[in-house]
Amino acid sequence: MAARFPALHAPQRWEWGGIDAQFTTELPPDELVTNIHLVGFSEGRVVLCRDVRGHWFLPGGTREAAESIDSCLARELREEAGARLTGPPTWIGHHLAVSDGPAPYRPWQPHPVKAWLWGWAEVLVDSAPTNPADGEQVLEVRLTTPEEARHLLAHHRDPWWPELIALAAESRAAG
Known part of the structure; x- marks a missing residue:
């Protein structure tokens, strides 16, 4: 699969968070998961959000x-x-992330090792984003x-996001 x-499987350096990350299709232990992201499919189409x-x-x-x-x-x-x-x-993998920061992003999160979980699912877009004040403002x-x-x-x-979409589409097609 690599x-x-x-690009998806290459070692990553996320400078914005001081994180080294590596993707794997294995699933992480629940206690390491700090971030969750989804390729949502609605009638075969991918749900994307655009921020401010x-x-x-x-x-x-x-x-x-x-x-x-x-x-x-x-x-x-x-x-x-x-x-x-x-x-x-359907969970398709995760980035195992290691932070070089002195403390976790939020006090309850594991540190320095954590996981970003990636998956896909069927969804229905049936309302506007709620856009809470402390989150991304979706336009x-x-x-x-x-x-x-x-x-x-x-x-x-x-640069690996397009490959993540392709992996999700393949997983969905495989049923």
């Missing part, structure tokens, strides 16, 4: 203290995409073809 998705800076991204975010993975996913979908799950998520939610999603995310700061 040969088909080399004009950046396109997949819905998801940081897990709150004592929040389950499922609750975090449902909350983040509503906040950023105005969407809800219509089927169970637009767009349903795109997987090809258009890869194109829009090709300009993301992390």
Whole structure:
């Protein structure tokens, strides 16, 4: 799989967070998961969000203290995409992340090792994003073809996002 998705599987340095990360299709232990993101499919189209800076991204975010993975996913979908799950998520992998910061991003998070969980699911966009004051301010939610999603995310700061969309689409097609 690494040969088909080399950018996704390459060692990463996320300077914005002082993090070294490595993607794997294995699932992490629940207690390491600090961030959850989803490739949402609605009638075969990918749900993308655009923020006030004009950046396109997949819905998801940081897990709150004592929040389950499922609750975090449902909350983040509503906040950023105005969407809800219509089927169970399929987890396709995670980035094992090691921070060189002196403390965790939030006090309840594991440190220095944590995991960013990635998956896909069928969703329904049935409202506007709730845009809480402490979250990303979403200006637009767009349903795109997987090809258009890869194109829009090709300009993301992390060059592996288009490969993540392709992996999610393959996983979905495989059933």
